[in-house]
Amino acid sequence: MLSLVAAELKRTWTLQKRYPLDLVVGMAMMGVSFYALFLGAQYLAGPATQFGDRLDSLIIGYGLWTLVVMSMNGIALLIQGEARTGTLEQIYLSSYGALRVILTRAAAGLMVSLTTSVAMLLIMLVVTRRELHFPLATLLPLATVVVGAHGLGLTLGALALVFKRVQEMMRLFQFSLLALVILPVEQWHGVAGFLGMSLPVAPSAGQLRDLMARGTGFDPGFFALTVTNALAYFLLGVGLFLWASRVARKRGLLGQY
Amino acid sequence: MNVLEIRDLRKTFHSRRKTVEAVCGVSLAVAEGSILAFLGPNGAGKTTTIKMIAGLVRPDSGSVRVLGRDPNADSRALGDIGAVLEGNRNTYWRLAPEENIEYFGVLKGLRPRQARRRASELLEEFGLGDKRGVPTQKLSRGMQQQVSLAVAMIHNPRLLLLDEPTLGLDVTAAERMKGMIRDIAARGHTVLLTTHQLTVAEELANRVAIIHRGRIVTEEPTAELLRRFSGEAFRVELGPHTNGFDRDALARLGASIQDSAIEYIGPPAGLYRVLDLVRPTPIVKLEKVEASLTDVFLRLTGAAAPALPAAAPKEEVLTHA
Numbered sequence: 088m089l090s091l092v093a094a095e096l097k098r099t100w101t102l103q104k105r106y107p108l109d110l111v112v113g114m115a116m117m118g119v120s121f122y123a124l125f126l127g128a129q130y131l132a133g134p135a136t137q138f139g140d141r142l143d144s145l146i147i148g149y150g151l152w153t154l155v156v157m158s159m160n161g162i163a164l165l166i167q168g169e170a171r172t173g174t175l176e177q178i179y180l181s182s183y184g185a186l187r188v189i190l191t192r193a194a195a196g197l198m199v200s201l202t203t204s205v206a207m208l209l210i211m212l213v214v215t216r217r218e219l220h221f222p223l224a225t226l227l228p229l230a231t232v233v234v235g236a237h238g239l240g241l242t243l244g245a246l247a248l249v250f251k252r253v254q255e256m257m258r259l260f261q262f263s264l265l266a267l268v269i270l271p272v273e274q275w276h277g278v279a280g281f282l283g284m285s286l287p288v289a290p291s292a293g294q295l296r297d298l299m300a301r302g303t304g305f306d307p308g309f310f311a312l313t314v315t316n317a318l319a320y321f322l323l324g325v326g327l328f329l330w331a332s333r334v335a336r337k338r339g340l341l342g343q344y
Numbered sequence: 345m346n347v348l349e350i351r352d353l354r355k356t357f358h359s360r361r362k363t364v365e366a367v368c369g370v371s372l373a374v375a376e377g378s379i380l381a382f383l384g385p386n387g388a389g390k391t392t393t394i395k396m397i398a399g400l401v402r403p404d405s406g407s408v409r410v411l412g413r414d415p416n417a418d419s420r421a422l423g424d425i426g427a428v429l430e431g432n433r434n435t436y437w438r439l440a441p442e443e444n445i446e447y448f449g450v451l452k453g454l455r456p457r458q459a460r461r462r463a464s465e466l467l468e469e470f471g472l473g474d475k476r477g478v479p480t481q482k483l484s485r486g487m488q489q490q491v492s493l494a495v496a497m498i499h500n501p502r503l504l505l506l507d508e509p510t511l512g513l514d515v516t517a518a519e520r521m522k523g524m525i526r527d528i529a530a531r532g533h534t535v536l537l538t539t540h541q542l543t544v545a546e547e548l549a550n551r552v553a554i555i556h557r558g559r560i561v562t563e564e565p566t567a568e569l570l571r572r573f574s575g576e577a578f579r580v581e582l583g584p585h586t587n588g589f590d591r592d593a594l595a596r597l598g599a600s601i602q603d604s605a606i607e608y609i610g611p612p613a614g615l616y617r618v619l620d621l622v623r624p625t626p627i628v629k630l631e632k633v634e635a636s637l638t639d640v641f642l643r644l645t646g647a648a649a650p651a652l653p654a655a656a657p658k659e660e661v662l663t664h665a
Contacts, residue, residue, distance in 0.1 A: 173433025
């Protein structure tokens with residue numbers, strides 16, 4: 088499995104390097120976004136503003152939103168791209184199985200993007216002589232966000248396997264996700280609270296709000312809920328992806344675009 | 345030993361408007377180190393069959409065994425299969441050949457170091473050593489196809505599946521590809537290739553299976569197939585004639601008129617009936633000809649053959665002015 092991770096990282100990085108203009112422009116745009124955030128352009132952070140108007144909160148919120156969108160769209164875009172170029176069938180012939188290859192590829196893409204983002208952020212901190220202070224515990228709900236969002240990504244990927252073009256569905260998912268990130272489910276009680284905690288990504292965003300905007304300490308019980316939620320959506324995504332793979336094989340759709 | 349065994353394979357595709365029986369009861373066995381050409385016109389069911397063998401399309405019924413394992417149920421079977429599907433759409437065009445081969449090597453279960461070493465060997469073997477770092481999209485179609493073949497061979501599979509391996513290649517590239525396939529089989533790998541180019545099947549395959557409308561109409565050694573039909577192929581060259589011939593009657597006997605000659609495939613007794621039909625036109629030459637796969641294909645499928653190489657004269661039976 089480590090070989091696969093190394094191969095996917097190498098592949099992703101090779102493609103990034105091969106087209107340096109894309110890489111440079113992407114990093115420059117990221118730098119401009121961070122700089123604008125530093126200057127107070129809160130609207131750039133999208134739904135992140137609810138995490139507080141301090142720079143630390145904006146950056147965490149911005150990171151959350153970027154991670155969610157990247158994790159969710161990444162897999163569907165990957166499957167569509169592979170079907171278009173004709174390499175999807177070769178992935179299904181892999182000895183690791185398509186699910187593991189696709190998840191590893193998505194994770195590798197995320198790792199490369201995160202590395203460049205963090206590098207850009209550090210450069211901006213040096214340039215603007217600013218400092219960020221946030222509890223390291225915030226990284227935990229961020230991690231659950233990535234897991235849960237990958238479950239949603241696998242769901243979209245499953246749809247892409249069967250229906251091929253899912254751009255409109257991706258937009259719908261992204262719009263719904265905006266609501267899920269904003270909803271203050273951590274303050275709901277009773278049945279609404281239970282339902283709120285059952286929504287994808289929402290509990291993780293709620294815990295981030297507790298940590299960043301309200302300044303409450305890290306609640307392990309709440310974190311256990313976010314982990315359960317993230318794993319449930321991840322497993323749901325895995326199940327749907329495996330089901331869609333069976334359907335695609337049965338209908339002979341793997342080689343089609 | 346049979347590397348591949350297929351029994352009564354069936355697949356029907358359903359869409360909103362129609363139902364297509366793509367493969368109807370195909371059975372095959374391919375022995376180790378041999379090349380079997382799966383020959384048929386477009387839409388005959390070749391690609392669906394090859395994808396069912398690779399586990400990419402699930403059969404409705406029937407069984408596939410690659411060295412005793414079912415690729416549709418046991419993923420270990422995939423370790424014995426290499427596949428080049430849909431021509432040059434098997435690799436990442438933005439990656440170089442070496443990067444592609446290494447990457448797919450890992451996907452096939454090799455460790456990165458093994459994949460790197462094997463990629464180097466394959467690049468040299470396939471004459472791509474000087475192109476190892478060039479993005480695949482900048483290579484000629486023939487070279488892209490060679491890269492696909494190298495990717496399929498990275499894990500040294502026992503069974504190689506090739507879907508139309510020479511399609512779209514120029515003459516030189518096609519010859520090179522055929523040479524590579526011959527070399528691969530000579531090293532003990534078993535090859536199943538689909539083609540609708542009859543000459544490719546004739547030149548490469550030990551055995552030929554002709555598939556038509558999802559059914560295998562014949563499957564036997566290429567040489568035997570040609571021999572069987574060669575005993576029945578004749579060419580009659582005619583002298584100047586003024587009367588027209590009864591083309592329908594000739595066609596019913598299995599004869600066709602080409603310029604000033606008639607080609608007939610059928611039992612020798614029927615040849616006299618053909619000659620009766622052209623009487624009293626002078627016969628310039630009557631010869632027995634060696635059947636090509638084109639003749640066999642036309643005879644067995646009744647379809648229009650996509651490529652018609654001229655039948656080679658074999659034995660002159662009768663010549664008179």
